[in-house]
Amino acid sequence: MPPARSPYRPRKTPRQQRAWQTRRRIEQAAARVFARHGYASGTTDRIAEEAGLSIGSLYQYFPNKDAILVVLAQAHLEQTAETVRAVLAEPRPLRLWLPELTRALVRVHAEDPRLHQVLFEQAPRPPDVLVRFHQAEGEAVAAVERLLRADPDLAPRDHGRQARFVVATMESLVHRFAGDEPGLDAAALEREIITIVTRYVA
Amino acid sequence: MPPARSPYRPRKTPRQQRAWQTRRRIEQAAARVFARHGYASGTTDRIAEEAGLSIGSLYQYFPNKDAILVVLAQAHLEQTAETVRAVLAEPRPLRLWLPELTRALVRVHAEDPRLHQVLFEQAPRPPDVLVRFHQAEGEAVAAVERLLRADPDLAPRDHGRQARFVVATMESLVHRFAGDEPGLDAAALEREIITIVTRYVA
DNA sequence: CTAGAATACGAGAGATTCCTCAGCTTTTGC
DNA sequence: GCAAAAGCTGAGGAATCTCTCGTATTCTAG
Numbered sequence: 001m002p003p004a005r006s007p008y009r010p011r012k013t014p015r016q017q018r019a020w021q022t023r024r025r026i027e028q029a030a031a032r033v034f035a036r037h038g039y040a041s042g043t044t045d046r047i048a049e050e051a052g053l054s055i056g057s058l059y060q061y062f063p064n065k066d067a068i069l070v071v072l073a074q075a076h077l078e079q080t081a082e083t084v085r086a087v088l089a090e091p092r093p094l095r096l097w098l099p100e101l102t103r104a105l106v107r108v109h110a111e112d113p114r115l116h117q118v119l120f121e122q123a124p125r126p127p128d129v130l131v132r133f134h135q136a137e138g139e140a141v142a143a144v145e146r147l148l149r150a151d152p153d154l155a156p157r158d159h160g161r162q163a164r165f166v167v168a169t170m171e172s173l174v175h176r177f178a179g180d181e182p183g184l185d186a187a188a189l190e191r192e193i194i195t196i197v198t199r200y201v202a
Numbered sequence: 203m204p205p206a207r208s209p210y211r212p213r214k215t216p217r218q219q220r221a222w223q224t225r226r227r228i229e230q231a232a233a234r235v236f237a238r239h240g241y242a243s244g245t246t247d248r249i250a251e252e253a254g255l256s257i258g259s260l261y262q263y264f265p266n267k268d269a270i271l272v273v274l275a276q277a278h279l280e281q282t283a284e285t286v287r288a289v290l291a292e293p294r295p296l297r298l299w300l301p302e303l304t305r306a307l308v309r310v311h312a313e314d315p316r317l318h319q320v321l322f323e324q325a326p327r328p329p330d331v332l333v334r335f336h337q338a339e340g341e342a343v344a345a346v347e348r349l350l351r352a353d354p355d356l357a358p359r360d361h362g363r364q365a366r367f368v369v370a371t372m373e374s375l376v377h378r379f380a381g382d383e384p385g386l387d388a389a390a391l392e393r394e395i396i397t398i399v400t401r402y403v404a
Numbered sequence: 405c406t407a408g409a410a411t412a413c414g415a416g417a418g419a420t421t422c423c424t425c426a427g428c429t430t431t432t433g434c
Numbered sequence: 435g436c437a438a439a440a441g442c443t444g445a446g447g448a449a450t451c452t453c454t455c456g457t458a459t460t461c462t463a464g
């Protein structure tokens with residue numbers, strides 16, 4: 001949920017069932033339109049049309065185009081952060097949590113790579129999103145650092161820096177190969193990421 | 203240099219000194235404007251103004267906005283490809299070429315990370331650029347694969363796949379940390395990349 | 405059933421952007 | 435010194451796009 005005070009805050013909270021559905025329809029339509037047309041050509045008119053609504057209705061729920069984008073981005077961040085939190089909650093050895101985390105990340109990003117790219121690369125990233133993004137990443141780094149430090153099989157090193165690079169490497173490679181790279185399925189991608197990270201910290 | 207037939211091909215080849223300078227002024231102004239304002243707000247009017255020219259002059263040299271962007275992108279690709287080619291030309295052991303390549307990549311990308319981001323993430327990448335990009339990357343992968351295969355210190359593995367991930371990892375991490383990450387200077391970035399790649403292929 | 409609240413509609417105002425073109429200035433070749 | 439070629443200018447046409455607002459429709463409480 002976006003912060004209370006922000007030019008990207010959704011406009012009003014629906015009172016009727018119908019309105020909730022409408023808002024949801026707009027969000028889903030926006031996801032499809034952005035994925036298909038990119039940010040610049042993902043016009044509000046197109047989104048409204050895709051949602052089967054008039055442009056006026058769209059602007060009842062969102063004060064501007066970017067507000068829709070922010071909702072989509074925040075949703076993705078929230079989902080990812082939740083996943084990471086769950087996998088890294090308990091101290092466990094690397095060989096248990098790393099494959100699990102890798103698989104989860106690959107899965108989350110394979111879902112709609114084109115939309116993901118629009119949200120986090122192509123489109124302008126408003127402060128709201130940037131802040132949440134860094135926060136989520138910081139959380140992940142901290143959790144990884146804790147697990148590295150608690151693992152008796154690993155040599156004591158600069159776990160803080162290692163954690164940063166572990167997260168960065170995983171995130172980068174997942175983004176890089178998300179969607180369909182020719183000759184590289186999800187399983188192979190996971191295997192390779194696991195290998196790289198394991199050897200790095202071992 | 204962009205392909206001969208393309209809606210992004212520069213419009214005419216200058217005949218006079220003055221014209222060459224003008225074209226150069228436009229390109230440099232565009233680089234600054236794109237870096238400062240991003241793709242969407244990097245308008246042709248702004249570029250012309252930054253170059254100290256009228257908008258009409260700009261359109262004497264470039265048929266449209268994206269053509270300017272293509273020239274900038276191709277220049278970067280050419281420069282990078284040339285560097286990679288030089289460093290990976292001769293078969294040498296990993297511990298020699300890897301640090302050199304890493305340093306070169308970090309240096310190239312530290313130059314103007316904001317512009318780089320606009321060119322290769324934010325802006326639409328026209329086919330001209332995409333093709334050249336994949337070609338350059340393919341070259342790099344092939345060269346790395348050759349060196350890995352020729353290195354007697356390395357265990358025989360799937361060098362093709364390894365090469366792909368080596369290039370992807372280096373590229374991703376350089377992009378990720380290009381510019382000024384707080385608490386991470388260029389030397390530290392290089393060291394960490396070298397560590398990750400070395401352990402991966404060793 | 406009815407009145408008022410909530411929701412939906414969509415033409416078009418206002419703003420921006422890319423790019424053209426007719427005319428002007430500078431350079432070049434002789 | 436002059437004519438032709440090359441280069442430069444900038445007002446504004448044409449095409450979008452975002453977002454508003456007056457009106458119409460649907461829902462809900464009593």
